[in-house]
Amino acid sequence: MFGLGVAVLASAVFAKVVQAQTVFAHFMVQNSYSYAQSDWTTDMKSAQAIGIDGFALNMGRETPNYENAKVNDAYAAAEALGFKLWISFDMSNAGWTEADMVSLVTAHAGSSAAYKWKGKPLVSTYSGESQGESFWSSFKSTLSSAGVNIVLAPAFTTYRDPANASSLLSTFPSIDGFFNWWSWPADTNSLLTTATDLAYQKAIAPRGGPYIMAVSPWQFKNIDGLGDWVELSDTLWNYRWQQAVNDVKPDIVEIITWNDYGESHYISDINYNVNIGTEEEAYVYGFDHSHWRDVAQYYIKYFKTGSAPAVTSDQIVFWYRGFPKAITCSTGTRPRNADFPADAVFALAMLTKPANVSLYIGSKETTFYAGAGLTMGSVPFPTEDKQVPYIVINRGSTQVASGYGAVHINQTGCTYYNMNPWVGRVSA
Numbered sequence: 001m002f003g004l005g006v007a008v009l010a011s012a013v014f015a016k017v018v019q020a021q022t023v024f025a026h027f028m029v030q031n032s033y034s035y036a037q038s039d040w041t042t043d044m045k046s047a048q049a050i051g052i053d054g055f056a057l058n059m060g061r062e063t064p065n066y067e068n069a070k071v072n073d074a075y076a077a078a079e080a081l082g083f084k085l086w087i088s089f090d091m092s093n094a095g096w097t098e099a100d101m102v103s104l105v106t107a108h109a110g111s112s113a114a115y116k117w118k119g120k121p122l123v124s125t126y127s128g129e130s131q132g133e134s135f136w137s138s139f140k141s142t143l144s145s146a147g148v149n150i151v152l153a154p155a156f157t158t159y160r161d162p163a164n165a166s167s168l169l170s171t172f173p174s175i176d177g178f179f180n181w182w183s184w185p186a187d188t189n190s191l192l193t194t195a196t197d198l199a200y201q202k203a204i205a206p207r208g209g210p211y212i213m214a215v216s217p218w219q220f221k222n223i224d225g226l227g228d229w230v231e232l233s234d235t236l237w238n239y240r241w242q243q244a245v246n247d248v249k250p251d252i253v254e255i256i257t258w259n260d261y262g263e264s265h266y267i268s269d270i271n272y273n274v275n276i277g278t279e280e281e282a283y284v285y286g287f288d289h290s291h292w293r294d295v296a297q298y299y300i301k302y303f304k305t306g307s308a309p310a311v312t313s314d315q316i317v318f319w320y321r322g323f324p325k326a327i328t329c330s331t332g333t334r335p336r337n338a339d340f341p342a343d344a345v346f347a348l349a350m351l352t353k354p355a356n357v358s359l360y361i362g363s364k365e366t367t368f369y370a371g372a373g374l375t376m377g378s379v380p381f382p383t384e385d386k387q388v389p390y391i392v393i394n395r396g397s398t399q400v401a402s403g404y405g406a407v408h409i410n411q412t413g414c415t416y417y418n419m420n421p422w423v424g425r426v427s428a
């Protein structure tokens, strides 16, 4: 009897153990058309190198359907690396049927790469609320009949207002968790708050599924017919992560995105073998974002350990657009909210010890004191044409590091409205 009591007590204790903090990145499977399995391996290793645990596979249900075969390669690559995956149905494509979705989930639910929340494979979405509760309850029960019991954590994107959180739950008894897609300000010239996160995190908790918080570096799209907009994102990549590690502490962070070029929030290297579309090429090619991963690496560690990690080498990650916002360009559309971003070079100092950081461009100069850890600074665009920033880290009378940006800020010659920034780094 005593032995049984101990066993029961032990399992009760174990049941309370919180699942480790997890970080995923949203991966556009639509952009894997040219992929071999080795391309998946390359991306997964690059993500793993900064602490990302897995990819949410955004399946767009393209016609003809090449995505299912690419996802088979993704699972094989992930199994070999100990990387995790879940399917994220892009329900904005009307082509999805229950039968297609059930067969896709069933095909991969038994993979060692299938991410599990409390022992069950997780399934997520982009939108899907217009399908209604009957669709989702049928989807889950059909899967269940096939022996696959999932945890459903969708991004029902019309649920953004904190006041709608209780109606989300009453409208959708089938959902177990929730993914808040909204990781940029909503067409306003003010910073994003955590109000949506906190309301939906609290509302979903009794269902037992994860609260997934989206963290994104930028939002700019300029595809005629598919949307022309920018959201205020100047310092988002720093403060949104701060919200995640300090204020919201979600079960899972989902980075938006790994490779969505069209919305300018990719953190992967640009893969020039991917056909991203002619308009996207005009604002993505040459606008490298890879050093945003250096920032992510720091915050992922912070999120997983629960405290600010020590910075181990001095570096400044900086980003800026190539043209002032008021410029007239010869093609493309001036995006909605184009007046919001500041005409400035943004620099995030990541320092081992305090230093003075100087940002120079044209006739403009800013120097700020930065302590150990992370500090944001900026310098406004100059009026002179064709300038590149020069950045210096000084500690006392010693210059620790210096370097230039690789992209010019031009006052003339704009051929396409582009509010996607170039990201660089100066390091010791």
Ligand SMILES: *[C@@H]1O[C@H](CO)[C@@H](O)[C@H](O)[C@H]1NC(C)=O
Pocket (backbone or CB within 6 Å): 158, 159, 161, 163, 164, 167
């Ligand atoms: C959110 O609440 C408002 C006000 O009650 C309502 O008009 C709107 O339809 C709700 N949105 C959703 C997605 O339920």
Ligand SMILES: *[C@@H]1O[C@H](CO)[C@@H](O)[C@H](O)[C@H]1NC(C)=O
Pocket (backbone or CB within 6 Å): 354, 355, 356, 369, 394, 395, 396, 397
């Ligand atoms: C920063 O600059 C000020 C003014 O020159 C100087 O007094 C201070 O020692 C510098 N701090 C560091 C950490 O270099």
Ligand SMILES: *[C@@H]1O[C@H](CO)[C@@H](O)[C@H](O)[C@H]1NC(C)=O
Pocket (backbone or CB within 6 Å): 322, 386, 408, 409, 410, 413, 414, 415
């Ligand atoms: C800005 O000007 C430089 C120098 O003339 C040029 O090389 C570069 O292509 C221009 N940038 C853009 C985005 O047009």
